[in-house]
Amino acid sequence: MYSSHLTSLARGAAHPAFALQSNELTLESLFAAQPAERLPSGAAAFWEGDPATHLLQVAEGCLRLYRVLGDGRRAVIGFRFVGELIGISCYGSYSYTAEAVTHVRIRRITRTRLQAREQEIPEIRPLVMAKMFQEMDAAQRHIIVLGQLGAEERVAHFLVSAAMRMGGEQGEAVLIDLPMTRLDIADYLGLTIETVCRAMSKLKHHGIIALDGRHSVTVLRLSDLRSMAGDVDDLSGFHDQCALAQLPN
Amino acid sequence: MYSSHLTSLARGAAHPAFALQSNELTLESLFAAQPAERLPSGAAAFWEGDPATHLLQVAEGCLRLYRVLGDGRRAVIGFRFVGELIGISCYGSYSYTAEAVTHVRIRRITRTRLQAREQEIPEIRPLVMAKMFQEMDAAQRHIIVLGQLGAEERVAHFLVSAAMRMGGEQGEAVLIDLPMTRLDIADYLGLTIETVCRAMSKLKHHGIIALDGRHSVTVLRLSDLRSMAGDVDDLSGFHDQCALAQLPN
DNA sequence: TCAAATGTGTTACAGTTCGTTACAAACGCA
């Protein structure tokens, strides 16, 4: 699943829109003070095992986070998009490699500097904590996707998440940009390339999506796609109120 | 995978034994001041969606953490054992239900009280943070298990993790206590009961494990089992040194 | 600039793994 943008989280997810609004602005200004670094497609921002000295923010483009097993198998743990953070749940060393899918611009801040800023501006800590909780929540959701959903459900869920990130609403077509390859998607969903292609072709055949080249999907019937995606994100509205009241420092 | 005990983590995992030693002692004393509560097998400590007002520590027994999908499917997210914490990565509301597998004793502390204690004793925060990172690391590992390993690899990995938790060493037989049902294990590994049974029977047939009733497994050849478990935990020793240097506050 | 090489996506056919179904054994309770 994508790490979500504010607009995608607005749809009944566990975070109040308000908290994240200020979240993005304040953390954003933190990173804005750092110089932007450019990475060409395929370049690593950091490697699994490197000392986790920095947090990264994506200023432009898309990165994949992955781990390679001893036998060469690769697991994509997630993708990160504009505005999102990388490395927030790593300590000591990075537990995955972060690699540019597209040409990418990122900003880095050292953990030391972040901690110094947290001392100056106490409001920063809850913002960082919120990001950590969000990442944990996303990981748990992904565990459920991989453990309980079949291949087509997984692909549908992946596309629904992408549509939500794009601010998709019920009843209108959503154009999704998918900068990663089918292999990336397959390694993310625990499937093979062929199965991903098959699932997509089937959705196309049923008129639920339209494919335009490799990196563009139009979701034509979002509610149909959603009903195929399993009920992983069935969260009660109860969360929204409690999250605001209980935001940890 | 189990949330690990100190002794299991001693085998090249991402946490220095020293840090967790003091971790267990100090958080332990925090909870020791709280009254222990008894739960019969099958009782819920809290439900998915409840306000996440407390952290829990397991004083005795085993709990399963699970979520139920809208269509009735159940995903077990993890198991918690003596000394381990529950709810540390939840905020606002619990993102899963915690249910007693066995008769259980737990201690609770409110987040409010925990924060007050953190103010008094600043050393507590890094201990809590370490637990959060540990939980995130375990979640990522589980994502890889579900996404990349086949059924037998998953079961083998599950048993290796259990053996590690029991302090198993290479070359000697390890007796594992598995208090949960095969359905629990299946829902945790994204498999069915039958597949779990098959995998275990196969391991038994090959002389790698011995089965004694429902809740007892003896690992006879740990290195064989380990070689069947995929290379998910292939972590370099580099982590140990960096983790100590970089423990966040 | 253009052709060759390489990478990526899709589809058809065949093989493997795991889910479903059926049944047996064990357990818990009145």
Place this chain on the structure above:
DNA sequence: TGCGTTTGTAACGAACTGTAACACATTTGA
């Protein structure tokens, strides 16, 4: 003790993966 429920295991079938081939897109090198 008897019965209902839970748990465990084996045979058949569904779902997914693997292999191969082809089409198309992108990159590389002359």
